[in-house]
Amino acid sequence: MHTIDEDMRRVVEEQRLGFAATVCPDATPNLSPKGTTAVWDDDHLIFADIRSPRTVENLRHNPAIEINVVDPISRKGYRFKGTGTVLTEGTLFDEVLAFYRRRRVVNEIRSVVLVEVERAMPLTSPAYDLGATEQEVRERWERHHEALRWGESGAPTGE
Numbered sequence: 001m002h003t004i005d006e007d008m009r010r011v012v013e014e015q016r017l018g019f020a021a022t023v024c025p026d027a028t029p030n031l032s033p034k035g036t037t038a039v040w041d042d043d044h045l046i047f048a049d050i051r052s053p054r055t056v057e058n059l060r061h062n063p064a065i066e067i068n069v070v071d072p073i074s075r076k077g078y079r080f081k082g083t084g085t086v087l088t089e090g091t092l093f094d095e096v097l098a099f100y101r102r103r104r105v106v107n108e109i110r111s112v113v114l115v116e117v118e119r120a121m122p123l124t125s126p127a128y129d130l131g132a133t134e135q136e137v138r139e140r141w142e143r144h145h146e147a148l149r150w151g152e153s154g155a156p157t158g159e
């Protein structure tokens, strides 16, 4: 299918942090960050279950999942919607574990989640709706983070 294109791959590889939403048995949403989010191939994302009990339990009952990955400086990213499979053993599980060990993830990994991406869509801040360029948006948020580093206050205008 090739749902994950080059730019999506770039953003996921740069950020490595996705917010994964699953569905609880009582139909309420469950959202939590996964800093092990990575592209596995052209149609699959992965993340490691280090301590994600609710996400994993939800996926065992309902495989529906959406992951958002956003660059906090450019205020752009992607949303990936699909189905998640929890892997606890087997060749693929071992390959994914080896991938994380190469990435120096040293935590114990209980299971890995393989997400088949059925739809991938861009996310952009409303700042772009007002005509800002990516350069302008980047500078705005770089200044903000620089100010935070120096203990200064004053949030930037816009999203």
Ligand SMILES: Cc1cc2nc3c(=O)[nH]c(=O)nc-3n(C[C@H](O)[C@H](O)[C@H](O)COP(=O)(O)O)c2cc1C
Pocket (backbone or CB within 6 Å): 017, 030, 031, 032, 033, 034, 035, 036, 037, 047, 048, 049, 050, 051, 052, 053, 054, 055, 056
């Ligand atoms: C920045 C950040 C990255 C995280 N990355 C992961 C991760 O890759 N895997 C994991 O299992 N938990 C990770 N966590 C911890 C889970 O998000 C946290 O334990 C959460 O409560 C799990 O919720 P869940 O059971 O609903 O999935 C991360 C937390 C933060 C703040």
